[in-house]
Amino acid sequence: MRAFLIRRLLQAIPILLGVTALTFLLLQLAPGDVLSQFSQNPTIAAETLDSMRHRFGLDRPWYVQYLLYLRNVALRLDFGESFTRHQPVFAVIREGLGNTLLLSGAAALITWGLAIPLGAWAAARRGRRVDRLLTALASVGLAVPELLSGLLLLLIAARTGWFPVGGMHEAGWERLGWWARGVDVLRHLALPALVVGLVPLAARMRQMRAQLLDTLHQDYITAARARGLSETRVLFRHALRNALNPMITLFGLTLGALVSGSFVAEVVFSWPGLGRITMEALLAEDRYLVMGAVLMSTVVLTAGNLVADLLLAVAEPRLRDG
Amino acid sequence: MGERAPGRGGRIGSLRGVARVAAAVLGILYGVAALAPLVAPYGEASLDRARFYHPPQRLHWVDDAGHLHPRPFVYATRLAPGAEWRYVEDHSRPMPLLTWVRGERYTLVRGVSSDRHLFGVADGRANLLGTDPLGRDVLSRLLYGARVSLTVGLVGIAISFSLGLALGALAGYVGGWVDAALMRFSELLLSVPGLYLVIALRSALPASLPPSRAYLTVVAILAVIGWAALARVVRGMVKGLRRSDFVIAAEAMGASPVRVIARHILPNTLSFVIVAATIAVPGYILGEVVLSFLGVGVQEPAASWGNMLEQARSLRVLTSFPWLLAAPAAAIFVTVMAFNLVGDGLRDALDPRGVPEGEAR
Numbered sequence: 001m002r003a004f005l006i007r008r009l010l011q012a013i014p015i016l017l018g019v020t021a022l023t024f025l026l027l028q029l030a031p032g033d034v035l036s037q038f039s040q041n042p043t044i045a046a047e048t049l050d051s052m053r054h055r056f057g058l059d060r061p062w063y064v065q066y067l068l069y070l071r072n073v074a075l076r077l078d079f080g081e082s083f084t085r086h087q088p089v090f091a092v093i094r095e096g097l098g099n100t101l102l103l104s105g106a107a108a109l110i111t112w113g114l115a116i117p118l119g120a121w122a123a124a125r126r127g128r129r130v131d132r133l134l135t136a137l138a139s140v141g142l143a144v145p146e147l148l149s150g151l152l153l154l155l156i157a158a159r160t161g162w163f164p165v166g167g168m169h170e171a172g173w174e175r176l177g178w179w180a181r182g183v184d185v186l187r188h189l190a191l192p193a194l195v196v197g198l199v200p201l202a203a204r205m206r207q208m209r210a211q212l213l214d215t216l217h218q219d220y221i222t223a224a225r226a227r228g229l230s231e232t233r234v235l236f237r238h239a240l241r242n243a244l245n246p247m248i249t250l251f252g253l254t255l256g257a258l259v260s261g262s263f264v265a266e267v268v269f270s271w272p273g274l275g276r277i278t279m280e281a282l283l284a285e286d287r288y289l290v291m292g293a294v295l296m297s298t299v300v301l302t303a304g305n306l307v308a309d310l311l312l313a314v315a316e317p318r319l320r321d322g
Numbered sequence: 323m324g325e326r327a328p329g330r331g332g333r334i335g336s337l338r339g340v341a342r343v344a345a346a347v348l349g350i351l352y353g354v355a356a357l358a359p360l361v362a363p364y365g366e367a368s369l370d371r372a373r374f375y376h377p378p379q380r381l382h383w384v385d386d387a388g389h390l391h392p393r394p395f396v397y398a399t400r401l402a403p404g405a406e407w408r409y410v411e412d413h414s415r416p417m418p419l420l421t422w423v424r425g426e427r428y429t430l431v432r433g434v435s436s437d438r439h440l441f442g443v444a445d446g447r448a449n450l451l452g453t454d455p456l457g458r459d460v461l462s463r464l465l466y467g468a469r470v471s472l473t474v475g476l477v478g479i480a481i482s483f484s485l486g487l488a489l490g491a492l493a494g495y496v497g498g499w500v501d502a503a504l505m506r507f508s509e510l511l512l513s514v515p516g517l518y519l520v521i522a523l524r525s526a527l528p529a530s531l532p533p534s535r536a537y538l539t540v541v542a543i544l545a546v547i548g549w550a551a552l553a554r555v556v557r558g559m560v561k562g563l564r565r566s567d568f569v570i571a572a573e574a575m576g577a578s579p580v581r582v583i584a585r586h587i588l589p590n591t592l593s594f595v596i597v598a599a600t601i602a603v604p605g606y607i608l609g610e611v612v613l614s615f616l617g618v619g620v621q622e623p624a625a626s627w628g629n630m631l632e633q634a635r636s637l638r639v640l641t642s643f644p645w646l647l648a649a650p651a652a653a654i655f656v657t658v659m660a661f662n663l664v665g666d667g668l669r670d671a672l673d674p675r676g677v678p679e680g681e682a683r
Contacts, residue, residue, distance in 0.1 A: 018510040022522070029526040143659040145608050147615060148651050151631065151640075155647060158640045165637055260515030264612060268635070275517065279616055282521050283529060290525050297518040 004313055012302050019298045020073070023291050024066050034058055034287055038083050052081050056288075073295070080288030084281070089292040092277060097259070097296060099168065100273035103196060103266065104258040106189055110197030111204055112251065116244070119208025124235055126213060134209075138202035150195045150268035157191060164188050166270035192269040196262045200254065207250060212243040245315070252311035256304030259297050341667020344660040351657060355468035359428035363442040363459060366466035367623040368426060370447055370457040375407040375643050378452040378460075386413050393418045396448045407642070417443040452645040454633060460649050467625035467650070470537065472657065474626075475606035478541045482548030483599050487591070489549065490556025491583045495564060505557070508550035517612070519547055524618050533624040540619045544609045552598065559591045593672040601665035604658040611654060627654050 035058050038044050053059055055078065057068045072078040079089035122131045157163040164170065168188050173181055215221065216239050224234045263275035270276065274293055281289035337345055354361055379396040395418040397411035423442035429435040442448065451460040489508075493501040511519065523543045531539060563569060564587070572586050613619030614628025615635075622629060627650045634640065634647035 014506075015510060015513045018506075019514055022510060022514075026522050026526040031528055139662075140659075143604075143655065143662050145604075145611070145654065145658060147608070147612060147631065148655060151634065151647055151651065154635075154637075155640045155644060158637050257515075260517060263515075263517040267616060278518060278521050282525055283617065285525075285529065287525070290521060294514060294518045294522045297515045298513055301515050302513060 001313070005310065008306055008309060012306065015302060016295070016298065017070075020070060020291075020295055021066065023294045024062075024069065027287050027291055028062050030285070030287070032285075034083075037285065041083070043086070044083055048081055048083075048086075056080055069291075079292035079295075082281070082286055082289040084284045084286045085289070089288050092289060093274065093292050093296050096272060096274040096277040096293070097300070099271060100259055100262055100266065100275065103189065103192055103271055103273055104262045106193035107196035107262065108254070108258070110193055111201050114197075115201055115204035116208050116247065119205040120212050120235075120240060120243075122205070123209045123212035123216065131209075134205065138205055141198065141202035144198075146195050146199050146264050147268065149198060150192070150265050153191045153195060154268060163191050166268075168272055188269075188271075192262070192265040192271050195265045195268070199261065200257075204247075204250075208243070208247060211246055212239060215239045215243040218242075249308075249312055249315055252308035255307050256301045258304060259300040337664070337667045337671055339667075341663050341670075344663035344667070347656065347660045348664060351468065351660070352472060354465060355472050357430070358465040358469050359430055360436070360438070361440045362462035362465040363423075363425065363439050363448065364462040365426045365428065366458070366463050366625045368458060368462070370453065370459075372401075373409075373447060373449065373453050373457045374455055376409055376449050376453040376457070377643070378645050379449055381419070381450070382416070385416055391416070391418065393420070395419060396443065396450075398446050415446075417446055417448060419448065420444060451649045452643070454630075454646055455639075460630075460645065463625040463630060464627070464649050464653055467627045467630055468653065470620050470624065470626040471607060471610055471628065471654075474537065474540055474544070474610040475603050478544035478548065478606045478609070479599055479603055481541065481545035483552060483595060485545065485549035486552030487556055487588060487595065490553035491560050491588055493553065494557035494560025495579065495583055495587065497561075501557070504553065508553055511547065511550040512554075516547065520609075520613065523547075524613075529618070530621060533620065536620050536624075540610050540613055543613070544606050547609075548602065548606065552595070555598075556591055556595070559594070560587055563587050563590055597665065597669045597672055600661065600668050603665075604661045607654070607657060607661070 035049070035053065038049060055068070055072060057064045060068075069080075072080070077090050079093065081087075082089050082092050085092050118134060122134045125131050153163075154165060157165045164187055166188075168185060169181075170184050170188075173184050176184060221234060221239055224238050225231075229238075259274060262271070262273060263278075265271065266273040266275040267279055274297060278290060278293040278297075280286075281293060359365075376399070379399065381394040381396060382391075383394055384390055385395075395416040397413055398415040398417055399409040399411055402408040402410045419441050420443065421441050422438050423444065424437050425439045425442055427435060427437045447459070449459050449461065451464065454460055454463065489504055493504040514522065520543055523546060524539075527539060560583075569582060569586055572582050577586070610619055610626065611628035611631065614621070614626045615632045617629075617632060619628055620626035630650040631647070631654075634643075634650070639646050
C-alpha cells in the first residue's frame, strides 16, 4: 500500500511541472509584461514591484523567470504578489480555495443526499409511476446547464427576496455573533450549492438505481426472499448495503471535480471562491494570480484523483499492482 | 465502447421517436440560423433609442371592437407617462404583421443581398421578444446569435475530433516514444480542471478581441481542450484493432501505414466517434456560452447566446426585464436538450448491444 502511494505521488510531480510550464508559457505569450503593465500604476508601491523583480527575476530571460518561479513555489509557497488585490497570491488563493471547498462540499452533500434515496426509491418501485417520473425528471435535469439553473434561481431570489442574491456575507456580518454568522453564510450558500449539487444529481441517481437493481437480481437476494424475509428487510438489510459499495468508489472519482464544478456558480452568485478569483484575475490581467490559481486547481484535481485511487485500491486490491 | 466488430455500417437513418423529433428541431434551428438576416426583422446591432427595455409585444387577432383580423397584429406602444421604462399599447393603432417587408439591407451570403425580411410591420417597430438596454430587438439578436452559438460548437468539435482521431490513431498504431509523448501531453491537458484550462489558454491573448478573432479564439480554445480525452479512447481502440486479422492481412498485402489507419482502422472507430461527438456537442455549445457570459468570448456588439445571458445577469434586469434572460435561456435549453436526445437516439441506433436508456436496469 505504501509503495502504491509513493509511486502515485511521484507520478504527480511531472504533471505539476508540466502544468506550471504550460501556464507559464501561455502567460509569456500574452502581450505586454508585468513590469511595464504595473510600473505606472500609482496604487502599487514601488517596493512591491522591486521585490517582485528581485524575487521572480522579472527583468531576466523567461527561462530564468520560470526556474525562479518553480523555486519560490516549491520552497516557500511564494506564488508572487497579486497586484490588483495587494496581497500575496498564496493568501488570496488559500482563502478562495477554502470558500470553493465549502461550496462544493455543500453541493456534494446535496447531490449524494438526494441521489442515493431517490435512486433507491426508483429501483424499489421499478417501472411504477415514481420510477417513471424520476427517470423523466433526470433526463430533463441532464439538459439544464448550471449557468441556466443558476440564473433562474438568481431570478427567483431577486423577485421573492427569500435568499440573498450573491456574495457570501451580509453587510456588517463582522458584528454578528458566531451563530448568526453561520446562519448568514448558510443562507448565502444555499442557492449556489443547490445549483452545483443539481448538476450531477441526475447521473448519480441513475447510477444508484442501476446498482440497486443489479443487486436485487443477485442469488442471495432471491435466497433471502425465499427464506421469507419481508421485502423491507431484504431491501434495507441486504440489498442496499451491497449496492452502496460501488457508489463509494464513484464518490471518490468525483472528488477531483470539487474545485472545478463550482466555477460557473461562483461567478453567477458572486461567491468568493477560486473560480471567481481566477476570472477576475484574468480580466484584470493579474498574471501571477491567474498562474497560481490554475496551478492550485490542478493540485486539487490531482490530489482528488489520488484519493480516489486510494479508495479504489482499498476496495479492489488487484488494482494496486496494475 | 471498446473494441468493435469490423464492418458495422452506420445506421444513422434509423432514429426513432423522440430522437427523430429532436433531430428535426435541430434542423429547423440550424436552418433559421443560416437564414438569420432574412428571418430577423432587424439587424443585430440596429438600435431604437426610443425603445429601451421594451417588453415582448403581444400578438393579437381580435381588436377592441371584436373584429377578427385576417393577419395577427400588434398595437403601437408609447412610453407611459411618469413611469420609467413602462410602455402602454395604443389601441387606436393596430400594426398588422406583414410578410416580406422592406427593411434594413443585409447580405445573406457574399453576393446575395436584399432588404426584404420574412416578417415585420410597415412603420414603427414590432419587438415580439422585447428589446434590450440599447433598444435592440431581442428576437433578431437571438437569431443572429444562433449563427455564432450553434456553429462554434460544431466547428470546435470538427477540429478537436479530427485532432483526437489523428493523434489517437498515430499513438495507438505507431506506439513507442510517439505514443508516450502524446499520451503524457494529453494527460497534462486533462489534469487541469476544465474552465481553469480555458482561463489559462485565454490569458495568452488580450482581454478584448474584435468579433472575428473572438470567434476563432473560442473555437481554438474548445478544440485544444477537447481532443485529449478522445485521443486516449481512440488510441485504446486502435491498439486493440491493430492485432486483428484484417489489419494484419492488409499489412501483409503491402498497404502503407497511412492507408491501413485511414481505410481499415479508423472506419471501425467511426460509430463510436459519431456518437461521442453528438453527445459532446452540447458541452461545446455551452463552452461558448460560458466564455461569452464570462466576458472573454464573443463580445458586443456581435450577438451570441452567451453574451445575451451576460446582459441578463444584473439584478435590475432580473427583477424588471426578465425576457432578456428568458429568450437566450430557452434557446440554449432547447438546443442542449435536442442534442442530448439525438445523441441518445444515435447511441441506441448504432450500438444494438447497448440497452436503451429508459430500459437500463
